[in-house]
Amino acid sequence: MTRYDSILDTIGNTPLVDISQLSPMPGVKIFAKLEGQNPGGSSKDRIALKMVQLAEQAEELRAGDTILEPSSGNTGIGLALVAKLRGYKLRIILPENVSVERRQLLEIFGAEVTLSPGEEGSNGAIRMAETIAAQDSSYRFLFQYGNPANPLAHYEGTGPEILKDCPEIDVFCAGLGTSGTLMGVGRYLKEHKPEVKIVAVEPPAGELVQGLRNLDDGFIPPIFDGDVLDGKTVARPRESIEGTRRLLNECGIFAGVSSGAAVYGATRYIARTMTEGTVVVLLPDGGWKYLSSGAWTDDLDTVVELATRINYW
Amino acid sequence: MLTDLVGVIGCVFAPAVKRGNPVAVDVKIPTVLRAQADGQASVSVDGETVGQVFDSLIAKFPGIKPNLIGDDGGMHKFVNVYVNDDDIRYLEKLETKLEAGDTVTILPAVAGGAI
Structure with missing residues (x-):
């Protein structure tokens, strides 16, 4: 259907695109879910x-x-x-x-x-x-970190879309912020295909937050349940920006910096554990909001230095 | 039967070989814990597992212990530990094995993400 009553009806049903050219193993395919295609520009x-x-x-x-x-x-x-x-x-x-x-x-x-x-x-x-x-x-x-509607949106929407478009999925990989995407998609996939592995990728936020006084200032989102995950990888600014550039240069996909991080996490998981199979990686937003960061244009060291001070995730 | 025998021989010999090779790894200390580690950002310690690396670190810097180990003897709930970028909670936790040249990164758990 391509005719809608409201822009809100165009939320979801985002495309899944083959980006296997980024796979470190010839037997492993990678598909990217382009959440930047949502009307507000993100998942x-x-x-x-x-x-x-x-x-x-x-x-x-x-x-x-x-x-x-x-x-x-x-x-x-x-x-x-x-x-x-x-x-x-x-x-x-x-x-x-x-x-x-x-x-x-x-x-x-x-x-x-x-x-x-x-x-x-x-x-x-x-x-x-x-x-x-x-x-x-x-x-x-509304408090997205503790609101069950956050993972529910992905349990009812993103998860079923992925399984319908890619029934052969073996691994789902996404960035970890509130954890809503990973919890919702993860639970849906495990209920319908228990052997699917769920892999989280996170920024080194605990290092970048300069004002952290002690560990008791730490935070774990109330909706987070570690049992849903099978792996978790930290992606630093350099790897995230390299991933963002590979998406553009090798796949023609203009995505945000956290998408580059998710790609880094997926390729790392593949290289470490897989010889064949299919990975779906979720790209949360497009690149538009990051043009001022120089992510695609500046010298890599310059962008990385800036990314340790500016919140691009 | 043959498999059992190979298993027994493996058990007898493998640990002896491993004990002969203490493993030195780099541990990255986050900003928030550096005051308890003489201000150092990176420390080289020996250990064949993450748990052993923690023991070495605590022997060197006793003040860091309550920030690594929780009341139940397991990892502090607001600490994430990575071996070469992978979170040990999803590997073998404190039993995660290390090889020479591995990097162990300690990071506090805080809110992140494109929220």
């Missing part, structure tokens, strides 16, 4: 819509309410799109060191943006949002 459109729908059903959201959410950009942009069409106001707590394009997009969609200290990373944005929500009960705090 987060799915969870934004689901969180709002479930809150509406529970009568926790009414027209005119203000939604509050900590986000480094993508969830905020998805929520801004949904909020605009459903009649809600939106306030996003955004770490001040995210790429300029993310802030611009939030603002043109009409979100109120409050900046949190960059050196505290996403932890700082979460803390600030929690404080505001505790002080003012008129805000509707």
Whole structure:
């Protein structure tokens, strides 16, 4: 179907594209799920819509309410799109060191943006949002890290799409942030094809967050369940940007920096454990929001240095 | 029967060979734990498993122990440990074996991701 009543109906059903030219083993195929094709530009459109729908059903959201959410950009942009069409106001707590394009997009969609200290990373944005929500009960705090609608959007949408388009899947690989993608897709795939392996790729956030005072400032998303995973790999800025460049140069896919990280994690898992089979890797967003980072144009060392200070994940 | 015999011989000889080769690995210390490691970002210690590397690290820097090991004797819940970029919770945990030249990276668990 190519005719829709609303832009929100175009969320999901993203394409799966063969990128086996990036596979380190000739017997292993890789397919990329292009979540950047969602209308707000990322996989987060799915969870934004689901969180709002479930809150509406529970009568926790009414027209005119203000939604509050900590986000480094993508969830905020998805929520801004949904909020605009459903009649809600939106306030996003955004770490001040995210790429300029993310802030611009939030603002043109009409979100109120409050900046949190960059050196505290996403932890700082979460803390600030929690404080505001505790002080003012008129805000509707959806809290993607602890909201079951986040993994549910992937359990009901992303997971079934992947299995339908790629029934031969052996491994699913995706970035780890809130863990919603991995939990939702992982549970769906394991229920329907138990032998599928679920592999997470994460940024070295604990090193990049300069304001971390001690380990007790640590954070594990309430929706995270380690039992769903079979492997987890850390992808540093250099490997992430190299992966992003390989996607463009070898596959013609213009994707964001965390997509490059996911590709690095997938190729590493393949090289370590596989000789044949099929891997699906999820690319969360397109490259548009990262043009100012120089990810494709600047000297690699320069971009890597910048990426240790700016939140591109 | 033959397989059993090979297994027995393997058990007798393999550990003796391994014990003769102490393994030196690099351990990357995160910023938040450097105060407990004389300010060092990277330390070279011996150990055939991650658990043994932790023991060596704690012997060298006793103050780091409560940040590595939790109350239950397992890994601290806000610590992630990687061998050559792979999280040991999904390998053999503290029993994960090491080879010379491996890098062990310790990172605190914080919120990340394109949220």
